[in-house]
Amino acid sequence: MNKFELSRNAFGKLVFTSPEGVHEGVVPVRAFPIAAPETGIALVDGDGHELAWIDRLDALPAPARALLEEELKNREFLPVINCIRHVSTFAVPSTWEVDTDRGQASFVLKGEEDIRRIAHDTLLIADSHGVQFLIRDVQALDKASRKLLDRFL
Numbered sequence: 001m002n003k004f005e006l007s008r009n010a011f012g013k014l015v016f017t018s019p020e021g022v023h024e025g026v027v028p029v030r031a032f033p034i035a036a037p038e039t040g041i042a043l044v045d046g047d048g049h050e051l052a053w054i055d056r057l058d059a060l061p062a063p064a065r066a067l068l069e070e071e072l073k074n075r076e077f078l079p080v081i082n083c084i085r086h087v088s089t090f091a092v093p094s095t096w097e098v099d100t101d102r103g104q105a106s107f108v109l110k111g112e113e114d115i116r117r118i119a120h121d122t123l124l125i126a127d128s129h130g131v132q133f134l135i136r137d138v139q140a141l142d143k144a145s146r147k148l149l150d151r152f153l
Contacts, residue, residue: 004043004052006064014071016043016051023051028068033076034118034134041068079105080134081125084145090152093128100133107131112152123149 004018006026016026023045031040041054057065079100088095097106107127109115114126123135138146 006067008067014067016045018051026051027075028071030072030076033078034122034124041072078132078134080136081141083142084148087148087151092152098133105133107133109152115152 007015009015014026016023025046029042038057042050043052079102081098083099086097092111110128116124121138125133
């Protein structure tokens, strides 16, 4: 990995500085945002050209890691469902009330096809507005949540 520094400019944009030059408005992009969010992160410039590749986020110095984690959090909105509290009906469309890693949420599931299996026990659920919700591990959900979810799978 090349030596580089990350900072923010006065406008809050990420600035990449390396021996090759300075680039403002750098964007971190995860190679595998769901399956391996902590590995394989590219830093790209405004034109989409890769400036650096980061094998592991935890290998970065703490200040650079904190900047990247903050930038990724702002860029990616993928709430993780921890609990399904209520489903209005087992027919679609239905309103779901869930607890996520970002707080309580309510969304409308338009159709069963909006629940996609990403891996064996990982699901991605799209609401009626296109917001994606993630269930990392169906088996880690409580029994009541799994029972509600099973009605749609």
